[in-house]
Amino acid sequence: MAKLTDEQFSAYLAEAKAKLSAELPIAAEKKINYGYQYTVKLAEAKLTLNIYNGKKGLNIVYSGDSALAERAAALLEGRKAKAAAPATFVTDGLWAGSDESGKGDFFGSLVVAAVVVDNTTADKLRAAGVKDCKLLTDKKILELEDIIKASVVDYSVLELKPRVYNLRYEQVAAQGGKLNQLLGYGHVAALSKVLEKHEDCHSALIDQFTTSMVNIRALKQRFPQCDVRQQPKAESNLAVAAASVLARAQFLHTMAALAAEAGVQELPKGGGAQATACARELAAKYGKEALRNYVKLHFANYQRV
Known part of the structure; x- marks a missing residue:
């Protein structure tokens, strides 16, 4: 495959970014010599993709977490990621x-x-x-x-x-x-x-x-x-x-124990509408600051309250 024109390479990069960001968070991107770099971070895992446009065409070099590399390659190639072969877990002793x-x-x-x-x-x-x-x-x-x-x-x-x-x-x-x-x-x-x-x-x-x-x-x-x-x-x-x-x-x-403390028969499990409604009632009864003792504040439910 021959080297892409600047316009073709820009179009490919835009398509690659769209495919990657559909499932993986792109933390950074920048121009590099003869190409472009995307950095993907998922929890503590990190991956860099260097996409080069050389005389022989496109070449992608992956560096970092191997599981992320497989997912990224699958997204760019439009295929399912290969499942890692399960290793035998020893249960002797x-x-x-x-x-x-x-x-x-x-x-x-x-x-x-x-x-x-x-x-x-x-x-x-x-x-x-x-x-x-x-x-x-x-x-x-x-x-x-x-x-x-x-x-x-x-x-x-x-x-x-x-x-x-x-x-x-x-x-x-x-x-x-x-x-x-x-x-x-x-x-x-x-x-x-x-x-x-x-x-x-x-x-x-x-x-x-x-x-x-x-x-x-x-x-x-x-x-x-x-x-x-x-x-x-x-x-x-x-x-x-x-x-x-x-x-x-x-x-x-x-x-x-928290239900008894809040004066209710039962607190809803999960993160659905029932949990939001219950938190709203407790906030009205005890004040929104009191929710810190009952709920996980980073949940979207808290913003709805």
């Missing part, structure tokens, strides 16, 4: 898993839990009906909470209630971060709390919420003996499933 609850709920806290199991305890959890908390009723989650705590090798449950959550989110946002960074801190802290007590735990699995490897690197640096991985739908693993149940159970306990 002890292994750990972590998951969170509350990130999509306007009311209530953010909870991250980590669990350590072995094959024997995993079998007990499976027999008790432990699975991804999204597949369980609130009643069943609360029933399983004590069973999990009594059965597993170890566990940790860390919680940011609304007032503290809002303070931490504001601190992270002031440094250019977003929710995924706060989630990352939570997963690293919850897993660290159990891994530091179990040097013979050689595998840990995080339910993936970001393509960034920052959290993995932080844990591997602190626990070099542990193979730490993240993958989508990791709740199929019993350790992650148990962590999801413990996190949701704590979230439910706090929601009940």
Whole structure:
């Protein structure tokens, strides 16, 4: 393919930008020698695309996060991104898993839990009906909470209630971060709390919420003996499933306590119109500043209130 004219190259760049920005945030762009550069940032992951228009035509050089590079290439080429081949996760001996609850709920806290199991305890959890908390009723989650705590090798449950959550989110946002960074801190802290007590735990699995490897690197640096991985739908693993149940159970306990404090029978879950309406009623009753004690202020619901 021959070198494009300036007009053709400008048109290609405009089309490329439109395709990329449909799914990925373009943080910066600039002219470079013989071409143009786009910088993409998603959570902590970063990618630069250098698009050159040389004698042999277009040439795109990707530099940075490999998962972002695959997504960007797929967008530019008009194809589906290739799914990474799932690596085998070792579940011999002890292994750990972590998951969170509350990130999509306007009311209530953010909870991250980590669990350590072995094959024997995993079998007990499976027999008790432990699975991804999204597949369980609130009643069943609360029933399983004590069973999990009594059965597993170890566990940790860390919680940011609304007032503290809002303070931490504001601190992270002031440094250019977003929710995924706060989630990352939570997963690293919850897993660290159990891994530091179990040097013979050689595998840990995080339910993936970001393509960034920052959290993995932080844990591997602190626990070099542990193979730490993240993958989508990791709740199929019993350790992650148990962590999801413990996190949701704590979230439910706090929601009940906040409802009692607010003088209402129940606070709405999720981030829909019902949650906005309830927050509006509480603001009218106690003042808008009081919402800091009940809701996550960065949600769009708060702006509607």
